[in-house]
Amino acid sequence: LIDEAAINPDALQSIEKEQFMEQTETTATQSETSTQTSASAPLPVPHVYRGRMVTGDVIKHVSRDLGQGFCTPKIELDDLVWPRAEPGPAFDVPVEQIIDFLVELGPRLHLDANPLMQAALESMIQVSPLGRRILENCYRDIPNLFAREVIEDELRVSLGDPALVDGWAARTLRGRPSRLRAFPPRLVHILAGNSPMVAAMTVMRAALTKGVHLLKLPSNDLFTATAILRTMAEIDPNHPVTQSFSAAYWRGGDENVESILYRPQYFDKIVVWGGDSAVRHVMRYAGPGLELVAFDPKVSISLIGREAFSSDEVLREVARAGAADVLSFNQDACNASRYQFIEGDEDDADRYCAQLALALGQDYRYGDGQGPLVPSDIREAVDVLREMEPLYRVFGGYDGKGLVIRSEEMVDFHPICKTVNVVPVGSLRDGARHATVATQTVGIYPPHRVTEVRDALACAGVQRIVALGESISDGVGGYPHDGMFPIHRFMKWISEESGPNHQETR
């Protein structure tokens, strides 16, 4: 608490002033819109326009999750676009130099060494329900995304030949010569805030495209992206990568901003991270010349084989792995398991449920043993199911330490806040039948039995299959994401077919 008071928000502003004094705009005092005034002073949320930080309290907002008041400067619409008549700042920079810059950035983002990241973390605690421990773990993991091997694998696997992003690669198809380039794109990224890793992952991938990028901040992560961009500016405010990013907050769906900006003349694609309503807002503007790239909102499940019952010790281990998959960002992530199908009868399932409920009460790197309380709509439904034993059996409670409901069929409500529905099935294949187009990740125990179900799962719509307990494991750096290679999707694939191949690349 002492740290918090010391660093936030005064310290944040003093840091800002020291490093960016000449760029800080005068803050206006009148309030344009005021949704609700919170008791404490509103948190200042800076915008970053191409390495230049702007603060202000002209527009006041209230964060969705924790009701924290915050303020932003007025949106400077002209600063959020890069005129199409000119190439973006990094279009012609060799990708090797981009990689070098990102690799230099990585260690600079280290929480212990970076006051900007420290201040961002303190502010995040005011707007993110994840809490200090998980947020700090995330912030400590952010530099890993910028490791050279991760970046190089991401680029190579996504594009095949990284040279494609630097120039016009000559090729001959069926005797006809042509050149191909993965041309740098102009993108808007509508970020999700349920994990700070989203912002970091986006900056890493976006930089590798060499394009220009507007990051729309979510109200549950108002600080991570700008802290990273400002660290870039500290390394070199004029670096082409620094100059290729801007980040701002406006209320999602605000027509005054979105109807102006979301045009093919300014951007090629809108990249939207989940959120049913966010996708629907953007759909209104997607059309010829403005493409939608969606990281869809998803549901994840687990399939557990009868091997889990081979001993009490094994069952405990399996339950711990099952709990780890549930607890991804306190079950507020697309890869968090919500339904678990277990091979066995009701008694077997109950034994697993009892262990699972215990395991959910322990801390994991990205999940809290003591999580958010179970919301009342789930509580109402479960109170009733509890009365219907043995048809249903309920383990754990509503206190945020974990709630498990065993049922013959999937429950009707959407399990959140560390709530798991366990359904006994005759075989893993029977369990796999519950995968649908909405399913993202499936965790499997024991791992070798994946071969029984992987084709059926992929057929149903599943995008990623992991060993139980590893849904949150390293999935960046050459792995597909939501059924695609994001960098490949981001690029504009341009074909030049004018005459013979004079040289390898131009």
Added chain:
Amino acid sequence: MSALSDLLQLADHQDPFRNAPENLRAVQLQAVQERFAQRRQQIRILDKRASEAAVKELNTLEDTVPLLFADAVYKSYPDSFIENGKWRHLTAWLQTLTTNRIDGLDYDKITDLDGWINELRRNGHYVMSSSGTSGKQSFIYQSGADREFGWRLLDQGIRWAASGMRDRSRHYPVYLLTPSSGSYTGTERMAKFGESIALPGDVHYMSDVPQSAAQTTRMARMRRAIADGSALPSEIEAFQKENRERTERVQADFRLFIDQLLDRRREPMFIMGMMGMLYQIVATARERGIPDADFHPDTIISIGGGKKGANLPEDFQQQCERFFNFNATNFNDGYGMGEVSGFCPWFHEAKAWTVPPWLVPVVLDSTGEQLLNPPDGKGIVEGRLAMIDLLADGRWGGVISGDKVTVEFGHGIDGVVTPIIRDVVRYKDLPGGDDKLSCAGTIDAYVRGEIADMTEARAAK
């Protein structure tokens, strides 16, 4: 006499609002204590909830907050019970929320949801079904006594609000903006009241296409089949076609109904239904060049619920008001919810709804956790409305709604003792919820088109 029976007696009074005890707050608290003591013996969920919250007795209204059921509880049954015809399970579910013992049902007779409801009725259990706000229908248990109160309170409330109705000898042509069948929904009590004030053979319904619970179930089943990918395109097509035809039949019936009603506008009539539907009458009249206030001055209008509706102009309420010349003799607007007995009739002098003394309004913060009622029983508070229905016989009467309301306590307007409700909006209609982004999704987001829209439309009713 106990506080509870004192308040319950007011249900038979012509004017329970002015004749409620002056120390209403204290009497209500005592009555809530009596009800709670009785109900926790009968409803295990309530008892458990009280034990978990360490509530032994209710010393203040605050103590009731953890004991209020969210309205979602009345649709907490698993859909699969209905889809797979597990009627015994569905009964077991209903039993968990019910004071009376439900047994003796002949399960061989039950083939669908309508059959289950009818079999319950044959055994004296009058389940009321409604579509609620999420597309899933709720089932609210009514005992024989609850059902009886249903229409008695309708009579009481309408006659209290619209002074033109106080002459019990008058009878009218009655136009009800509801289908003629669907006996286990709110329709039953409207029909029963309509018959009681109608001229012989002069009751009219907006449509003869029956409202069926099984129909709602079919829709739920189709949604699930679409979500899990098992629905064939031809099945979706057939389902949509069937629904469109149904809608067209309802609309054709409704047009005839409106034409007939407009033709008889110089006769004193009784018209009852939802405001959105009433506006359809106004819109049709405009097309036919019928001016405002052209109806017989003795025509009575009683509306309720569902101010929201698709494709209605901003000022549709004002248009209805001018067209029918709403005033203290001819107009009632009822605010209520399916989960509580009776409703809050329109109190013309206050331009607000007034809460009957057997409903204890409990105003909570938006999360439903903090009590906001003024501690001294006087003043205006805004928040989520919950009510404790002291009259409810077949179930626990404490329920939290999805409505944001402004309630004024101790206003003293025109001798009325009970609180009044001024503004009502549904929390789900309030702006927000757009930019707290998370990649976590729900399966429902993957069901698109008419099926999803139908749920939306039903939710907007």
